[in-house]
Amino acid sequence: MSSELVTRTVEDGVATLTLNRPEKLNALTAASFEELRAHLDALATADVRCVILTGAGRSFCAGHDLESLAAGDAMESRHAEARTITMLEEFPAPVIGKIRGHCFTGGLELALACDILVAGDTAQFGDTHSQWGLAPVWGMSVRLPERVGMARAKELSFTARRISGVEAADIRLVNHCVSDVGLDEFVARLAAQIAANSAGANRIYKSLYASTRELDRAQALRAETDLPYGLPDDALERLTRR
Structure with a gap:
């Protein structure tokens, strides 16, 4: 298994960034963000026409690693994680988030920075900040209402309710919900369509x-x-x- 927390491949103008802590459901740490930022910096000067962001194993991202958070794990600035997510949002090429399994809280904040989201039908989405007594600091209060509207965003945040990929598509949190079996093929085809254009x-x-x-x-x-x-x-x- 790779020791990298975020891996990168590039093929035919499409870069794939993969969160790579499958044994921890790709929960995020300061080191994860440092590696993600380094990959984005490297890709910014490469001939990349589309980026796919996904997670290794059975989950996209279960959120911030709560154990590391409780232990004081942090980047050099308390704004650094948020700036990294903004880098993803402002990346010059279109970014597709490929979501299977868990996409919770910090993972959802990361996904919301993508231009297009495609979920497998067994994906689960949730903003669980209030469940753990936390407040969002990476952009949830801005990006979630932009996707689903203020009223729905409030309900999701106040209740910490999990929703399926099917419901996420119904409320326009994601662009598409497809079968888990067909998720890779669907996203590859979508990325190829984007990469073929200017x-x-x-x-x-x-x-x-x-x-x-x-x-x-x-x-x-x-x-x-x-x-x-x-x-x-x-x-x-x-x-x-x-």
């Missing part, structure tokens, strides 16, 4: 979608027409090869 166009789309959070609708419409992020470098080549 990396520059997708980078610009990510920037435009992100900017709408800070602008009202009229400002966002005006901003898009001004081409604030330019045009993709491969536009002419793609247009002329039709």
Whole structure:
């Protein structure tokens, strides 16, 4: 078994980052975040058109490792974990979260930074901060309502209720719920579709979608027409090869 807490592979323009503590259901530690951040830094300058984030074994991520948390395990800054999740959210290429098994609390916060989420039908999602007497510090209170709406986000957080992959799709927490057996194939096909398109166009789309959070609708419409992020470098080549 690899001693790496996060592993990385790259094939045909698709990078796969795998949380790699299957014996602990991929629970997160400070070292896990340090490795994730290092991988994101390395990929930022690579020819990567899509990233898949997943977990080894039977779970995506059961959340923050509570034993290490109680023992005072932390990165050099109390904001470092949150910044790493923001790095994932702001990664220039589209990011797909492939979810099987547990996706709880800190694991859910990590998943919410992905652009697209695909769950297996036996996946389980939950925000369990209140169950353990904890408060979110990695972005849950912002990203969860963005996905499911404020009322549903409040219910999930106040109750710490677990929901299935099927229900997660019903409330639009995830984009797709597919059979566990077909999860790998579905995500591989989705990543290939993304990788086949213009990396520059997708980078610009990510920037435009992100900017709408800070602008009202009229400002966002005006901003898009001004081409604030330019045009993709491969536009002419793609247009002329039709």
